[in-house]
Amino acid sequence: xxxxxxxxxxxxxxxxxxxxxxxxxxxxxxxxxxxxxxxxxxxxxxxxxxxxxxxxxxxxxxxxxxxxxxxxxxxxxxxxxxxxxxxxxxxxxxxxxxxxxxxxxxxxxxxxxxxxxxxxxxxxxxxxxxxxxxxxxxxxxxxxxxxxxxxxxxxxxxxxxxxxxxxxxxxxxxxxxxxxxxxxxxxxxxxxxxxxxxxxxxxxxxxxxxxxxxxxxxxxxxxxxxxxxxxxxxxxxxxxxxxxxxxxxxxxxxxxxxxxxxxxxxxxxxxxxxxxxxxxxxxxxxxxxxxxxxxxxxxxxxxxxxxxxxxxxxxxxxxxxxxxxxxxxxxxxxxxxxxxxxxxxxxxxxxxxxxxxxxxxxxxxxxxxxxxxxxxxxxxxxxxxxxxxxxxxxxx
Numbered sequence: 001x002x003x004x005x006x007x008x009x010x011x012x013x014x015x016x017x018x019x020x021x022x023x024x025x026x027x028x029x030x031x032x033x034x035x036x037x038x039x040x041x042x043x044x045x046x047x048x049x050x051x052x053x054x055x056x057x058x059x060x061x062x063x064x065x066x067x068x069x070x071x072x073x074x075x076x077x078x079x080x081x082x083x084x085x086x087x088x089x090x091x092x093x094x095x096x097x098x099x100x101x102x103x104x105x106x107x108x109x110x111x112x113x114x115x116x117x118x119x120x121x122x123x124x125x126x127x128x129x130x131x132x133x134x135x136x137x138x139x140x141x142x143x144x145x146x147x148x149x150x151x152x153x154x155x156x157x158x159x160x161x162x163x164x165x166x167x168x169x170x171x172x173x174x175x176x177x178x179x180x181x182x183x184x185x186x187x188x189x190x191x192x193x194x195x196x197x198x199x200x201x202x203x204x205x206x207x208x209x210x211x212x213x214x215x216x217x218x219x220x221x222x223x224x225x226x227x228x229x230x231x232x233x234x235x236x237x238x239x240x241x242x243x244x245x246x247x248x249x250x251x252x253x254x255x256x257x258x259x260x261x262x263x264x265x266x267x268x269x270x271x272x273x274x275x276x277x278x279x280x281x282x283x284x285x286x287x288x289x290x291x292x293x294x295x296x297x298x299x300x301x302x303x304x305x306x307x308x309x310x311x312x313x314x315x316x317x318x319x320x321x322x323x324x325x326x327x328x329x330x331x332x333x334x335x336x337x338x339x340x341x342x343x344x345x346x347x348x349x350x351x352x353x354x355x356x357x358x359x360x361x362x363x364x365x366x367x368x369x370x371x372x373x374x375x376x377x378x379x380x381x382x383x384x385x386x387x388x389x390x391x392x393x394x395x396x
Contacts, residue, residue, distance in 0.1 A: 012049045014040045021045040025056050069160065071119060072112040075104055077160070078151050088245055103147035106130035116152075117161055124148060124172045138182035142174040190351035191343045199343075202334035206286040207327060209266055211345055213281075216263040218352030220247065221324040221345050223257065230276040232259070232267075239264055283318035 015022035021037040035052050038045035079100065086096040106127040111119060127148060131141045149169050155161040175182050196215065200208050210224050217224075223243045233240040239259040247255075259267070270280045278285075327345050335342045 010053070012037070012046065021049065023049055023052060025052075069116050070112065071107050071114050071116050074116045074151070074155060074160065075107060078154060079104075081154070090245075099143075100147055103144040104151070107148065107151075116155065117165055119152070119165065120168050121172045124169050128172075128175065132180075132182055135183065137185040138175045138177065138180060139185060141182055145172070145174065188344075188347060188350055190354045191347035193351065195340060195343060196348070198338055198340055199331060199334050202337045203330060204286055205289070206270075206281045206283070207322070207330050209270060210281040210322065210327060211331065211348070212266055213263060214345060214348045215352065216266065217241075217257050217259060218349050218356065219257050220349065221327055222247075223255070225279070225281065225322045225324055225327070227280045228277060229271055229274065229280065239267075279321035281322055282320055283322060284320055287318045 010023055010025055012021060012023055014020075015034070015036060018036065019040060021040040021042075022034050023037065024032040024034050026032055035048075037048040037052070079097075082097055082100050083093055086094045086100075088094055110126065110130070111123060114123070124145065128141055128145055131144055136144075149166070152161060152166045152169055156163050156166045177184060193215070196211070200211065203211065210227075213219070213227070214221065214224050219241075222245075223241075226243050226245060227241065228244070231242055231244055233242070241257040241259055243255050243257070267280065273289075274280055274282070274285060331345050332342050
């Protein structure tokens with residue numbers, strides 16, 4: 001029999017056999033656990049009731065985990081929490097949930113029925129070797145290892161596992177370059193602008209303009225996809241774009257992207273064709289513009305049978321805005337079509353950083369890219385070989 005509920009949760013009531021105060025909380029499997037609180041009606045028992053109920057709510061409606069909880073049971077609980085936690089400002093789950101689903105693959109494959117408290121450093125190293133066999137890069141393996149540790153760190157914070165479990169996992173070091181057998185991925189380099197210019201004709205109008213916007217501003221692909229007229233301040237000579245969502249938004253930081261004359265000239269035709277709250281680069285509007293252009297270029301009259309036929313609904317209607325992954329795939333297809341070497345649009349940010357650093361210094365590049373520290377900018381901005389040549393000429 002389920003316990004009575006009051007307006008704020010499970011009720012404070014008298015335990016029949018002992019006469020003490022008691023509250024019953026669900027375990028999640030259809031059964032309930034009784035918590036004896038002390039003398040019924042006493043101030044101490046009511047304080048104990050509020051404490052137990054508050055901790056139960058903080059754990060997401062779960063009683064204390066059993067000592068024999070398995071990895072599979074832990075993953076179910078953690079994934080449920082992750083789906084509610086990793087959300088953007090619109091309430092949609094972020095890509096971190098997808099990354100977590102990938103990281104837990106070795107846990108599900110090798111340790112699903114293992115007691116979570118028995119998962120130790122050797123087991124975590126076995127997960128690293130599992131990723132090694134997939135030939136992932138060293139940095140990728142280290143990221144997945146960090147995600148696995150976070151699962152057990154969260155379990156400790158929720159009092160599901162003892163702290164010693166997570167502390168033991170911290171003794172497993174990240175893979176070191178040249179000492180692990182894992183391959184290192186090639187560093188991301190700036191893209192040659194001549195290669196970009198040869199690719200642009202093979203992209204549709206909206207994707208082409210979006211790629212050029214990234215080139216002129218150094219913004220991230222996601223920031224370019226989210227561009228709307230209402231997010232652009234055009235009151236000054238240099239326009240200022242404040243994305244509605246950005247990478248460091250949850251940290252309370254503001255992202256400002258300045259748009260110069262070339263970027264403004266690029267945007268003006270699109271600003272005239274969309275509403276203030278619409279995305280400037282939109283697959284839906286691109287489809288409408290393509291259809292309108294085809295109708296205008298038509299040389300024969302539309303037949304009655306064509307006018308009266310019912311239009312087919314597409315299996316997948318165009319979205320309101322582009323997805324960053326779609327932009328990358330579109331550029332890859334354009335490169336293949338033109339017989340060019342493939343390049344990723346995100347490399348335009350590295351190109352912009354290198355040019356900004358060469359022209360105005362590292363501080364200016366740091367501000368333009370929206371980095372808190374110049375050391376982060378250094379990973380984007382390639383060192384100017386001309387400056388090194390001048391040093392060698394004067395000192396060497």
